[in-house]
Amino acid sequence: MRSPTPFEGRVYAALKRIPEGKVTTYGALARYVGVPYGARAVGRALNCNPYAPHVPCHRVVGSTGMLVGYAFGLEKKIHLLSSEGVIVCNGKVDLKIFGYMFTD
DNA sequence: CGTGTGACTCGGT
């Protein structure tokens, strides 16, 4: 287990701020942690440190609402989201309804 | 310190 870097710590903190039944995008998450164009860095951090379920990494989807990846498997990710009230259609989520933009 | 990689995003065609 590699020690979590400050950057990863900010990512996990942001993840925990996502209300249940909502999802966010790698881009929005990256901006929130202070890295406007670090969407890839965010994804890499989650893939390398899936502290699940301590960190709800399953609430992170692509900019188009499409689920792009999950360390435990996309099927698992989809199931978790639907269990929280998020409607997943064909591996995609409606960001117009479930998209969380870290307004605060 | 340079190179490669990955759960991304955007702009052009």
Added chain:
DNA sequence: GACCGAGCCACAC
């Protein structure tokens, strides 16, 4: 809306 190429970031080697 789909496909393709380029850009950006943090991290491991």
